[in-house]
Amino acid sequence: MWARLLAIITKELKQLARDRMTFGMIVMIPLLQLMLFGYAINTDVRHVPAGVVDLSQSSYSRALLQALSASQVVDFTHNYSSATAAERAITNGEVKAVLYLPADFGERLVNHPAFDSHRERSALTRPVAQWLVDGSDTMVAATIRALRTMPLDELADRSVNAVVPTFEVVEYFNPEQRSVVNIVPGLLAVILTMTMIMFTSAAIVREREHGNMEFLIATPVKPLELMLGKIIPYVLVGLIQVTIILCVGHWVFAVPVRGGLDSLLLASLLFICASLTLGLVISTIAQTQLQAMQMTVFVLMPSILLSGFMFPYEAMPSAAQWIAEALPATHFMRMVRGVVLRQAEVMSLGEDALWLLGFTCIGVLIASKRFHKRLG
Amino acid sequence: MTEAATSPEPTVAISASGLTRRFGDLVAVNQLDLTVPRGTIYGFLGPNGCGKSTAIRLLTGLLEPSAGEVTVLGQLLRGHEEALKSRIGYMTQKFSLYDNLSVLENLRFVAAIYGVRGQKGRDRIDELLQQYGLEHRCQQLAGTMSGGQKQRLALACATLHQPELLFLDEPTSAVDPQNRRDFWEQLFDLSAAGTTILVSTHYMDEAERCHRLAIMEHGFKRADGTPRELMQSMGATVIEVSGDGLRQLKQQLTVQTAVISASQAGSRLRVLVKDEQRDPLGLLQPFCGAHQLEIVRPSLEDVFVTCTGGRHVG
Ligand SMILES: Nc1ncnc2c1ncn2[C@@H]1O[C@H](COP(=O)(O)OP(=O)(O)O)[C@@H](O)[C@H]1O
Numbered sequence: 001m002w003a004r005l006l007a008i009i010t011k012e013l014k015q016l017a018r019d020r021m022t023f024g025m026i027v028m029i030p031l032l033q034l035m036l037f038g039y040a041i042n043t044d045v046r047h048v049p050a051g052v053v054d055l056s057q058s059s060y061s062r063a064l065l066q067a068l069s070a071s072q073v074v075d076f077t078h079n080y081s082s083a084t085a086a087e088r089a090i091t092n093g094e095v096k097a098v099l100y101l102p103a104d105f106g107e108r109l110v111n112h113p114a115f116d117s118h119r120e121r122s123a124l125t126r127p128v129a130q131w132l133v134d135g136s137d138t139m140v141a142a143t144i145r146a147l148r149t150m151p152l153d154e155l156a157d158r159s160v161n162a163v164v165p166t167f168e169v170v171e172y173f174n175p176e177q178r179s180v181v182n183i184v185p186g187l188l189a190v191i192l193t194m195t196m197i198m199f200t201s202a203a204i205v206r207e208r209e210h211g212n213m214e215f216l217i218a219t220p221v222k223p224l225e226l227m228l229g230k231i232i233p234y235v236l237v238g239l240i241q242v243t244i245i246l247c248v249g250h251w252v253f254a255v256p257v258r259g260g261l262d263s264l265l266l267a268s269l270l271f272i273c274a275s276l277t278l279g280l281v282i283s284t285i286a287q288t289q290l291q292a293m294q295m296t297v298f299v300l301m302p303s304i305l306l307s308g309f310m311f312p313y314e315a316m317p318s319a320a321q322w323i324a325e326a327l328p329a330t331h332f333m334r335m336v337r338g339v340v341l342r343q344a345e346v347m348s349l350g351e352d353a354l355w356l357l358g359f360t361c362i363g364v365l366i367a368s369k370r371f372h373k374r375l376g
Numbered sequence: 377m378t379e380a381a382t383s384p385e386p387t388v389a390i391s392a393s394g395l396t397r398r399f400g401d402l403v404a405v406n407q408l409d410l411t412v413p414r415g416t417i418y419g420f421l422g423p424n425g426c427g428k429s430t431a432i433r434l435l436t437g438l439l440e441p442s443a444g445e446v447t448v449l450g451q452l453l454r455g456h457e458e459a460l461k462s463r464i465g466y467m468t469q470k471f472s473l474y475d476n477l478s479v480l481e482n483l484r485f486v487a488a489i490y491g492v493r494g495q496k497g498r499d500r501i502d503e504l505l506q507q508y509g510l511e512h513r514c515q516q517l518a519g520t521m522s523g524g525q526k527q528r529l530a531l532a533c534a535t536l537h538q539p540e541l542l543f544l545d546e547p548t549s550a551v552d553p554q555n556r557r558d559f560w561e562q563l564f565d566l567s568a569a570g571t572t573i574l575v576s577t578h579y580m581d582e583a584e585r586c587h588r589l590a591i592m593e594h595g596f597k598r599a600d601g602t603p604r605e606l607m608q609s610m611g612a613t614v615i616e617v618s619g620d621g622l623r624q625l626k627q628q629l630t631v632q633t634a635v636i637s638a639s640q641a642g643s644r645l646r647v648l649v650k651d652e653q654r655d656p657l658g659l660l661q662p663f664c665g666a667h668q669l670e671i672v673r674p675s676l677e678d679v680f681v682t683c684t685g686g687r688h689v690g
């Protein structure tokens with residue numbers, strides 16, 4: 001048993017080492033995805049290109065524009081003479097938002113309670129200015145909407161602490177609220193899902209297509225040995241990828257790893273094994289490598305969309321939550337964010353850990369049962 | 377090691393009765409009865425698609441038969457496939473070793489799979505490398521070797537665990553004539569050492585080297601026996617006609633019902649006449665006034681053509 005298993009593992013590793021393309025992918029997929037999600041796909045909206053229609057042309061209006069620019073939320077790149085010109089600019093996509101300052105801006109400002117807290121709210125209180133926003137981009141629109149209650153004390157040359165908030169929000173674990181801190185651990189789940197399932201889903205089919213299987217099934221090799229021999233080498237590959245992702249996350253994106261590395265290793269191992277067995281089951285079903293690839297994508301899409309990587313799990317409708325629960329990625333997402341961001345121990349996430357372990361065992365059994373030493 | 381054979385040292389390596397395999401409507405192997413004596417080289421001779429590979433896969437337990445029973449090495453195949461796998465060797469028609477592993481790595485892998493371990497395994501691999509002339513190619517990737525070298529590696533892998541019974545599916549199809557001759561020398565060595573060999577081929581000269589053979593067509597076994605028996609009892613007379621105008625003569629002869637086939641070889645026409653015809657020379661005489669007629673010894677090709685009713689000659 002062990003000698004045969006070892007022989008299969010050695011063989012797989014040698015073949016992997018000689019397959020430059022696959023070997024390159026092991027390193028390139030995590031790097032590329034990290035760059036894409038870390039830099040390009042940034043959900044912290046900053047530097048929205050914006051325009052101004054300033055009909056008041058007062059020192060107050062210039063002070064407001066300065067205060068807004070200083071927040072880095074918007075960059076005022078264009079000036080327009082009228083609301084119509086501004087609308088056209090938004091339609092053309094020149095700017096995403098336009099701040100419209102009416103001619104009586106100064107008067108409105110002085111009457112505004114946020115400017116002068118002693119003044120009672122009266123019939124004269126009106127918003128000081130208007131934002132015209134390209135609402136087709138919900139992310140940008142939401143960011144501008146958040147400016148609605150911007151304090152105006154600064155313009156009145158008063159210290160900013162005059163406003164007493166209703167709630168105090170204490171942000172644990174990600175005080176700067178950078179989304180990359182949440183994305184990098186999530187990427188761990190997405191990248192591992194992608195590569196682990198992809199590698200093993202082709203494993204059995206490839207040998208069939210290359211004709212190796214006919215010789216192999218004529219030998220006394222046992223299905224379980226073959227299945228385990230196909231999985232174990234890729235556990236190593238998975239751990240290499242975890243290391244790459246965490247190192248790049250740490251050095252490039254300054255994502256801290258708060259929990260213990262042992263907890264992280266254990267969680268990753270469980271998830272790697274679960275994904276590999278899922279790929280292996282696919283491999284015993286698919287007839288060609290192309291089919292295996294299609295089935296991989298079929299699993300990959302919900303893993304990206306429903307696992308909590310893109311959208312919070314809690315906000316999804318219950319049907320989607322049911323599907324999500326069936327995906328190993330969801331359980332790992334919970335664990336890895338817990339460990340990396342909240343310093344949780346794997347043991348405190350026992351349910352998810354057990355689920356992944358069970359998934360792996362059942363997966364290996366199904367794959368060995370489904371794999372017959374027969375042709376046709 | 378493996379379960380003991382049910383009868384001590386049986387003299388029959390393979391016996392099959394009524395072995396049938398269907399793929400949908402197609403019957404790839406049809407009611408095959410087979411007896412392969414131990415220690416012989418047994419041949420399956422037949423054109424492409426006649427069911428040779430399917431028959432071998434049925435006998436190795438890789439395919440399940442639609443009907444029929446097989447006994448291999450004294451043991452019923454059904455239910456004992458796994459136990460028998462360590463006693464048989466199988467060289468597939470298509471090269472089935474790993475192209476991106478070296479010769480040595482392939483051999484080591486196969487040794488580990490068959491449980492030929494430690495010093496015994498290393499000695500066996502050295503022996504095979506030498507026997508099959510692969511010592512200098514140990515480190516070469518299998519995928520980069522020539523047809524003949526691949527074939528020798530495949531044979532080395534199939535015989536590494538010294539199987540009692542060896543199946544070879546068209547082993548020489550990608551190999552030049554010199555290599556084919558050497559290959560058969562190696563088969564006779566194996567046979568002399570006691571290995572029973574079942575080999576499929578579509579080459580007549582190879583079939584002639586077998587101790588016994590079965591002629592197959594469309595999934596049916598048309599005849600079997602030793603090459604000599606087959607030639608003696610083939611039920612047709614072979615007449616060679618020499619002279620000019622053989623093309624027209626051939627056309628005239630092939631329409632005769634008693635003539636199975638007429639095929640040209642150089643300046644001679646080889647005509648097969650059914651044995652029902654009392655006087656074969658007399659039948660041909662009227663057509664060939666100026667030609668010379670001679671009754672000759674039948675070849676295996678003649679047997680094959682007779683068995684298949686002349687359907688497989690050009
Ligand atoms: N797995 C299969 N599915 C369907 N038809 C098959 C299969 N394997 C073989 N056949 C058919 O069975 C017939 C015999 O094939 P095969 O045994 O490979 O012939 P040979 O080895 O003599 O060339 C062919 O017509 C082939 O198309």
Ligand SMILES: [Mg+2]
Nearest residue numbers: 428429469546
């Ligand atoms: Mg064949």
